Amino acid sequence: MEDQTCFECLQRRIQIDFSDKLIFSYGISDSALPFGSRAVVQIENSRGDVPAQFVLLCVPSHEDEYLAKYVDGYILGNVEENNTHGKDDTTSSEMGQYQAEFSVGILSGENISSCSFTNEFQCLLNFGRRTTAAGEESNSSTISYSGRFSCLRTITALAPIAYVGLGSYTIVEDLGCNFLSGSVEDHVLSSLSLLIEGKATGRDSVNFLSLVGMPSFDESNIPGCVRHPNIAPVLGMLKTPTCINLLLPKSPYTLENVLHYSPNAIRSMWHISFLIYQILSALSYIHGLGVPHGNICPSSVMLTSSCWSWLSICDKPRFRGDISPRNKEDSCLISPSRLGFCIEDCPCQALYFDLKLSSSIDWHSNFKRWWRGELSNYDYLLILNRLAGRRWGDHTFHTVMPWVIDFSMKSDENSDAGWRDLRKSKWRLAKGDEQLDFTYSSSEIPHHISDECLSELAVCSYKARRLPLSVLRMAVRSVYEPNEYPSSMQRLYQWTPDECIPEFYSDPRIFASLHSGMNDLAVPSWAGSPKEFIKLHRDALESNRVSRQIHHWIDITFGYKMSGQAAIAAKNIMLPSSEPTMPRSMGRRQLFTRPHPTRRCVAPNPRDSSNEPAMRKCKVNEIESEKFLLLETAYLQELEEAASFCEHAQHLSPLYHCRQGNLGNNDSSVKEPLNESFKTEISKTPNSGNNFVSSDIDISSLLEYFEVNNNGPMGFQELLLWRNKSSYSGAHSEDAAEDIFSIGCILAELILKRPLFNPTSLVMFLENGVLPGLMQELPPHAAVLVEACVQRDWRRRPSAKCLLESPYFHSTVRSSYLFLAPLQLLAKDVSRLKYAAKFAREGALKAMGAFAAEMCAPYCLPLVMTPLSDAEAEWAFLLLREFMKCLKPQAIKTLILPAIQKILQAKYSHLKVSILQDSFVQEVWKQLGKQAYLETIHPLVISSLHVTPHKNSAAAASVLLIGSSEELGVPVTVHQTILPLIHCFGKGLCTDGIDVLVRIGGLLGENFVVRQLLPLLKNVVLSCVDVSNVDKPEPVQSWNALALIDSFMTLDGLVAVLPREVVVKELLQDRSCLHVKVLMQTHIDLPVLQTTDGSFVTDKQVAGTTLIAVCQRIGPDFTVLHVLPQLIELFDELAFSQETTNGSGSFGRSLTVSRSKLDEEVQMESRMDLVLLLYPSFASLLGIEKLRQCCATWLLLEQFLQRYHNWKWEHTGESSRSGLEIINAKRPIFSKISTAEYNPAKLLLNGVGWSIPQSQGARGAFGAVSYKQLHDLQQTPVSRHVAASNLGKREPWFWFPSPAASWGGPDFLGRIGSLKDELPWKIRASIIYSVRAHPGTLRSLAVWHDECTVFTGGVGAGFKGAVQKWELPRMGCVSGYYGHEEVVNDICVLSSSGRVASCDGTIHVWNSQTGKIISAYAEPSANSSLLMSSLSSLKMNSDQANMLNSNTLSGGILTSAFDGSLYTCMHHLESVDKLLAGTGNGSLRFIDVAQDKKLHLWKSESVESGFSSLVSAICSCGSDKMQADKAAAASSWIAVGQSSGHCRLLDARSGSVIAFWRAHDGYITKLAAPEDYLLVSSSLDKTLRVWDLRRNWPSQSNVLRGHTDGISGFSVWGQDVISISRNKIGLSSLSRSTDGEQRITPQKLYMADRGMRNLSILSSISILPFSRLFLVGTEDGFLKICC
Secondary structure, eight states: OTTOEEHHHHHHHHHHHSOTTEEEEEEEOSSSSSEESEEEEEEOOTTOSOOOEEEEEEEEGGGOHHHHHHHHHHHHHHHHHHHHTTOOOOOHHHHTTOOOOOOTTTTTTOOOOOOOHHHHHHHHHSSSOOBOTTSOBOOOOOOOOOSSSOHHHHHHHHOTTOEEEEOOHHHHHHHHHHHHHTOSSHHHHHHHHHHHTTOOBOHHHHHHHHHTTOTTSOOOSSTTSSOOTTBOOOOEEEEOSSEEEEEEEOOSEEHHHHHHHOGGGSOSHHHHHHHHHHHHHHHHHHHHTTOOOOOOSGGGEEEOTTOOEEEOSSSOOOOOOOOSOOSOGGGGBOOGGGSOOSSTTOTHHHHTTTOOOBSSOOHHHHHHHHHHTSSOHHHHHHHHHHHTTOOTTOTTSOOOBOOOBOSSSOOOTTOSTTBOOTTSOHHHHHHOHHHHHHHHHHSSSOOSBOSOSSOHHHHHHHTTTTSOHHHHHHHTOSSOOGGGSOOBHHHHHHHOOSOBOTHHHHOGGGGSOOSTTOOOOBOOTTOSSHHHHHHHHHHHHTSHHHHHHHHHHHHHHTSGGGSHHHHHHTTOOBOOOSOTTSOOSOOOOOOOSSOOOOOOOOOOOOOOOTTSOHHHHHHHHHHHHHHHHHHHHHHHHHHHHHHHHHHTTGGGSOOOOOOOSOGGGOHHHHHSOOOGGGOOOOOSOOOOTTOOBOOOOOHHHHHGGGOOOOSOSOOHHHHHHHHHHHTTSBOSSHHHHHHHHHHHHHHHHHHHSSOSOOHHHHHHHHHHOOOOGGGGGSOHHHHHHHHHHTOSSGGGSBOHHHHHTSTTSOHHHHHHHHHHGGGGSSOOHHHHHHHHHHHHHTTHHHHHOHHHHHHHHHHHHHHHSSOOOHHHHHHHHHHHHHHHHHSOHHHIIIIIHHHHHHHHHSSOOHHHHHHHHSTHHHHHHHHHOHHHHHHHTHHHHHHTTSSSOOHHHHHHHHHHHHHHHHHHOHHHHIIIIIHHHHHTTTTTOOHHHHHHHHHHHHHHOHHHIIIIIHHHHHHHHHHHHHHHTSOOOHHHHHHHHHHHHHHHHHHHHHHTTSOHHHHIIIIIGGGOOHHHHHHTOOSOOOOOEEOTTSOEEOHHHHHHHHHHHHHHHHHHHHIIIIIHHHHHHHHHHHHTSTHHHHOOOOTTSOOOOOHHHHHHHTTTTGGGHHHHHHHHHHHHHHOHHHHHHHOTTHHHHHHHHHHHHOOOBOTTSSBOHHHHHHHHHHSOOGGGTSOOSOOHHHHHHTSSSSOOOGGGGSSTTTTOOOHHHHHHHHOOHHHHHHHHHHHTTOOTTTTOOOGGGGOOOOOTTSOSOOHHHHSOOOOOOEEEEEEEOOSSOEEEEEEOTTSSEEEEEEEOGGGOEEEEEEETTTTEEEEEEOOOSSOOOEEEEETTTTEEEEESSSEEEEETTTOOEEEEEOOOOTTOSSOOSOGGGOOOOHHHHTGGGOTTOOTTTTGGGSOTTSEEEEEEETTTTEEEEEETTSOEEEEETTTTEEEEEEOOOOOBTTBOOOEEEEEESSTTOOOTTSOOOOOSEEEEEETTSEEEEEETTTOOEEEEEEOOSSOEEEEEOSSTTEEEEEETTSOEEEEETTSOSSOOOEEEEOOSSOOOEEEEETTEEEEEETTEEEEEEOSOOTTSEEEOEEEEOEETTTOOBOOSOEEEEEEETTTTEEEEEETTSEEEEEO
């Protein structure tokens, strides 16, 4: 501890050596006290961003001879170079101009004393501190160094990128900026990119490839050219007057953090192997330099934000496992005389003068000392804080202490008053039990408290008087207000729900304020001064009363009351992490799983009684003797409890090294010569990295290293053979073997989540060779590797290089490492992106295989989601395409789609346009299906068309929507494209959005426009008219007017694709003209739309302009007959209004938006603008005479126009030229706001991206033939014959009704949000169409992902099983599968393969296109010794097959009549692409359909009546879910419903039973998992239940009642559940109720056209979520489409 400095002095030293601008965040300590030589610092950031953090290691110059010589020599070389160039005066600022990368040759001729192999280790990792482990200085100067390189060259090899020079803040700032910009190692990655392209490159690329394990690329014999990617980078070695400061980037996590706070972040055995492989690669490089590491442990493994590992080389070795008993336990105690204080009057000398802590964190010995009363409560709690990972000075994770008094009065041990109850957390004391109970019961995730007992807000408030104001503004409140901070200790205690900090027990300075306006923190009245308060407060902490109760607080804060039933009883359930698979650097670590023992309080010594009478002495001795016996008995019992507690807390003393004593004791290891390969001494100067060599390397030879062996997993025998061979190629020295021992310990801990060795188990292993019992829990392959690494004979331990070549590491690990290692260089993101894209283009991902590519994707995809230039976007798009080609569908869903979503959320990027324009979306459809596209991408495409869209993004989005509409089908297009776009009317929808509606109408034909679009647009216009007649705020009226404008612009485009007769019938007949209805409104016109020339227009002006266009379309005759009679009323109203006398002058003016201006200038004048807009146009269209005949007020109107606008009709039949010019000038140019002929989307449709066939360009202004004509042209002769024979002339989707009847128009008061929330599904319980699908019962439904194809299973011809394939567009059966002998009871669509599985007791897998069987599966019969010889032998009668349809069934009835070997139901596990089948005896069979083989069988135990109930329903979590920003994860649980009403919850990986409970009183008919924590079940007991799996088992479920018959099935969409019971459907919600019970609303289905009730018994149901429809099957064989 001689080189340890208190953090205050360390901060002062850093500020003196550098500047106050270098912000000291907190110090890093290896002990439980605030002493250390490392600090986390921040560079001041003027831009306001979160500053980057770095680690500054201060090494006193006198303590590191070799490092000091290295730095001094380098600086001297720079000075001499400057003098050579005429620079005699070299100041510190001038030295900052030298960006020095290490050059090995500078000091090659310097005569420095060599050191031994062991001292080289000390030189490297302690940077030359020549001391032994015991602290004695080594005086040996004659030990010869037999390593490969000199000490200084070794430092160069380990820190090749470090800047060496004089230290200053400017240098630190430059180094930090270079690191953040990625320019430090960018040249290496650029060299690798050139190598991939086959171009001339430097030595950097070749040397780097050799570093990461490509031996064919011979490395330069000179080390130090390139940094190993798994060695922590040293950015600078900066010399200051007192120290040499090493600057390193601060990693977000360490492996110790991950093991303590987020063990699930290392997701699988593969990730463990990959991490160990990285550490071994770095270790192999270090050992290749001739030195060991010596301090490999979880805390020395740094992890970057992408969880790439860096092996730290700057940490000092901790106490090296000295487990021999000490003669002097206080030899390593910290005392002020042993601390390296910078200043003599450092206040820490007084604060920590009574310390009794050792320099090592040995919990076992410290606990014993504390229990015996030899260690204070304060010291012991500091040790527990250190074990929990809490950090001194880090306000986000500060060391925590308990409040022991409540400050109401001075505490007295003889009274309960004034003491805090340590049996309850401070949060519980502050909030009260009632509030915590309410929080626990009402929270979605049950919890009592947050995940932190000491928040950053509380710490900064406690220390407010000592912290800088900048810290207070950031952590407490942005506006500094001193009066808001508690003014006294009592007020502070009452204010905070958090625990205390150690400063209130040790540092009186915390009360003194440094800020003007903030008074000192007042101490209680019973303390005269802060110093006296600290003494009294500390005495209270060390009192017998607290000592007897402190174990309760330890249990709550660090112990067993942090989890389980004990936590519930203590009201201490913490809120779990929302992302358990993400690494964390802080959190609550539970140290103990058993109650903490009570501290043994030592009784005071008896008083001296020598003057008392002898008789009394005798009696006193007898009494004391009895007391002594009782105390001795109690002591033995307490001792036994303490020993047992220590035994179960051995994990708190982990050991990663096996050697006892110090490094210098083993002379044999020092004098023993190393391997011959390590003896080559290199003295020549290395070649410069700028020397280019022509690369003769073929890319194909490079890709050979990436090829993956697909022969399956490695064999266990192969691994055993490797172990035997590895014994002959062991480590080169005992120190290197010590590192290998550490590797074995870390590997075991990563798998077991517990340390392998503790002091007790290590002694047994070293003395007797007995391995810990935990070895039995390791997987066999890992156990072989761990045993090889921890062998007692260090000579038999394999070398790091031998471990890298072991068969334990799968080829996917090696290929992934080779691909990812260059991406972890300190290079620019652009360079990383180009390298990854180029290498992927050359076939690297394909050579690696799908699994390795999936593992590499999380490292690469962040590169494509950063803002990119157009050129960089091309590389990003290339990389995405390559991953799409190589990944499996489930990996694409969980990895690629979230990345695409983030890209599409940007307003504009070239990559976004590329994704939308190219065939990329079609590739998504091909691999994932349209459902995944509709869920993830389609809503973002819609959002690209409104709310200030970018023109390029909007154009690309419109092309995608238009081109995809036909493939999606009419129902999906209407609900997912048309309705969302109409919902955006008035909310910033761009012209491309309008164009989408128009062109889709033209593409799908006249009937689509008439049946779907026009009713919806009519609803919008009529809704807007209704709103305009109501007194609404101005924003609502503005939205209303904008929606009208969008509606009329859409109608204007649609008119062009409709025949004149249809336009008249749908828009004009029966006085239904929408345009006139709007023009007749008398509300104030608001100028809501601005044209390109800056003028404003209103909704009436747009309505008038579009009305003129409609009339021009239908011609004069239809206009006179249908439009003019409705328009005459408007002309008459305008002619007799007061405005004819007052005039009009608003039309064409530059209107202001101010409401006061509108009232003054436009209110009475704007309506007369309609005369100028309409009358001349209709006069030209119809002729003046015809118009005058129909309009009785023509004279008044023409006089008005002539008087105020100089318009008159000439006798030649035309308006006067001057008047016409005035009219045209004042008429709004509608082309500026309407959908113009020139549109980027239209150009793209005929260019790249989605293309419109040439045949569609012959009809209408938008060049589209009708949907019906297009379908007839594309049909094959066979399909036309089938359609003609079955369906006649029905066009596609003839049965689909318009949603206008159930849609009330846009909600102008709503906000822009998720489309799913804004467009709720209003279920009408109406049967749209019905068709007879089967002659008997329809038992099962399965919907294809595109919602255009449905498979129905049930009774076929001859009462055999049949599966029918139905195409919904024409509602015709196109094919089927008829190979079943019995009734089909279940169907599964295997979306990844295009296959369908159907079950009738046996499982048939068949091709959905051809209907031909591919494979069949059956279980061996329980009543026969013969295995399945033919599928036809497995039969059951039709009554048994239909037993689920009986409403009289109860749990378990008829199960004995069911053959237990038959399959009863199926479930597709999409995450692993496996089929899961339930059997009649309660077992589960896994089937790999792709490999055509049955896998393992999970058997069920009998639960009642002597036999197992059959499996009636199966579901799993996560199998069909996609989690954004998270890695792909397989299903974590499988739920199994049984005919007995029981439910089993199984671990999907092991098959172990997580929970088993009675879920229902009858047959379970269906299970579903809408969320990973929700399970929904239905039963014939008439109930639907919702189980929250996050709550403790067994728990009460939400019971949904309301059906009067058994529930035969249900289907879930979002939070809505549709259930079926007999001939009714039930509507319910998954939203949780307070009383735990909800009501189902049962409804009968009605025929949509005739209003007749459905009387058929419903047997199955399936939802089409994107079509807003649901299908039901009936017992009489009907398939019914409902809405």
